[in-house]
Every structure is written in structure tokens, then in C-alpha cells.
Amino acid sequence: MAFADTFKALSDPVRREILMILRHGSLSAGEIAGQFDMTGATISYHLSILKKADLVRETKVKNYVYYGLNTSVVEEIMLWLSELKGGNEDDKKV
Amino acid sequence: MAFADTFKALSDPVRREILMILRHGSLSAGEIAGQFDMTGATISYHLSILKKADLVRETKVKNYVYYGLNTSVVEEIMLWLSELKGGNEDDKKV
DNA sequence: TCTATATTTAGAAATATTTCTAAATAGTTT
DNA sequence: AAACTATTTAGAAATATTTCTAAATATAGA
Numbered sequence: 001m002a003f004a005d006t007f008k009a010l011s012d013p014v015r016r017e018i019l020m021i022l023r024h025g026s027l028s029a030g031e032i033a034g035q036f037d038m039t040g041a042t043i044s045y046h047l048s049i050l051k052k053a054d055l056v057r058e059t060k061v062k063n064y065v066y067y068g069l070n071t072s073v074v075e076e077i078m079l080w081l082s083e084l085k086g087g088n089e090d091d092k093k094v
Numbered sequence: 095m096a097f098a099d100t101f102k103a104l105s106d107p108v109r110r111e112i113l114m115i116l117r118h119g120s121l122s123a124g125e126i127a128g129q130f131d132m133t134g135a136t137i138s139y140h141l142s143i144l145k146k147a148d149l150v151r152e153t154k155v156k157n158y159v160y161y162g163l164n165t166s167v168v169e170e171i172m173l174w175l176s177e178l179k180g181g182n183e184d185d186k187k188v
Numbered sequence: 189t190c191t192a193t194a195t196t197t198a199g200a201a202a203t204a205t206t207t208c209t210a211a212a213t214a215g216t217t218t
Numbered sequence: 219a220a221a222c223t224a225t226t227t228a229g230a231a232a233t234a235t236t237t238c239t240a241a242a243t244a245t246a247g248a
Contacts, residue, residue, distance in 0.1 A: 007110070010105070030223090039209080040224080041207085041210095041225085044226055045226090060214095062215070063216060063224050063225080065224080065225065074179055081168050084114065085165045085168055106236085122194080122195090123195055132236095133237075136237055139196090141196095
């Protein structure tokens with residue numbers, strides 16, 4: 001989705017934790033939910049937002065849905081942050 | 095403030111635009127507000143959130159309040175994003 | 189001191205987000 | 219097909235966010 005959706009998706013601590021958990025490899029929705037003290041429905045909601053932001057990709061296997069990281073979109077955020085830092089005139093004066 | 099506050103602060107498009115405007119140098123609250131189709135009160139609210147997140151610093155001169163970028167806190171966010179990217183086991187297999 | 193300008197704060201309305209429970213959907217296994 | 223497991227969707231409640239108007243605060247200048 002859009003750039004702004006990525007920022008929004010990253011603004012929630014639960015979603016950031018989901019992403020960090022997925023660094024170690026893909027997990028099913030249920031396995032992810034097992035790491036939190038929340039209902040599966042709530043985690044499903046967060047996963048849908050991460051999916052819309054293209055931060056995770058899903059793969060269906062049997063009656064499981066596996067979620068894996070997709071960090072390609074993170075580059076854009078880092079670029080934006082670099083511009084923010086690099087573009088500061090005051091910094092250039094140092 | 096805290097790490098989470100920085101992400102929250104960056105999640106709003108108006109606040110991101112304020113930061114981008116401030117790249118070119120510090121501006122007074124009124125000058126910043128002038129760039130938006132919103133009341134000064136609303137911009138003041140956004141500035142307070144950026145300030146709490148330590149993304150901007152204020153300097154009072156006469157009856158003006160100048161706001162300037164402070165990007166030191168951006169490093170943390172970039173580090174987190176790097177960990178997200180770097181820690182992906184699937185990437186390492188490539 | 190009085191008036192004008194700049195900014196913030198308070199309170200309220202509108203909207204968005206997060207979370208839950210219960211029900212619906214989808215695929216599996218017997 | 220029926221029963222079971224995994225996940226998502228719907229609807230509602232609680233909370234948070236964004237924006238406004240009006241009032242308050244702070245400083246400057248006449």
C-alpha cells in the first residue's frame with residue numbers, strides 16, 4: 001500500500017513486536033497469537049494492517065496461514081528518515 | 095521521550111510535513127502554521143507531540159517560539175529498522 | 189499601563205483505533 | 219457428510235487522536 005500506511009502500521013507496539021518475532025522466520029497466525037496475551041481475533045486485526053502495509057506476506061498451507069516478513073517497503077521509510085537527517089542545514093554547518 | 099513516542103509522532107502526515115519543512119531551517123510556530131490550512135492551535139498541538147518525541151527543539155525569541163529539527167532520535171528508529179531487515183533469516187539464504 | 193501580536197491551553201465534537209465476544213468461513217480428517 | 223481446527227469477520231465498547239473555537243498566557247511596543 002502507500003507510504004503513509006507503512007508509518008501507521010509501524011506506530012503500534014504490538015505490530016512492531018509481531019515484526020520482530022517474524023525476523024526468526026514465518027509463523028502461523030495461531031503461533032503468533034500464542035506469543036501475546038490477546039485474542040486471535042485481535043492479532044488477526046493487526047496482521048491485516050501489516051499486510052495492507054505490505055510489511056508481511058501470507059502463505060496458506062493446509063488450514064494454516066503463515067505470515068512472513070517483507071522488508072522491501074522498509075527501505076522507503078529509511079530513505080525518508082535519511083532525507084530528514086541529511087537535509088538539515090544546521091547539520092551542514094558543523 | 096520514549097522510543098514508542100517517536101514512532102507515534104512520525105505516524106501522522108501533518109507532523110511528517112512539519113519535519114520536512116523544518117529541514118530548511120528553524121521557523122516560528124506562526125510561520126509553520128502558515129504553511130497549513132489549519133488553525134494555529136492545531137499546529138501547536140502537533141508541535142507539542144513532536145517536542146515530546148524530541149524530534150523538534152524550541153527556542154523562544156521575543157514573543158515568538160522557533161522550532162528546529164532534532165534528528166538525534168531518528169538514529170534509534172533507523173537502528174530498529176535495520177535490525178528488522180538484517181535479522182531476517184530468509185534474506186541470509188539469498 | 190494599555191493594546192496588539194504570538195502562542196498555548198481547555199473543552200468539545202468528530203473520527204479513528206484497539207480490543208473483545210460471538211459468529212462466519214475455510215480447510216482437514218474421519 | 220459431520221465434526222474439528224485455524225483463522226477471519228462483524229459488531230460493539232473503550233480509548234485515543236485530530237481538529238475546531240474560545241479563552242488564557244506571554245511578550246512587545248506605544
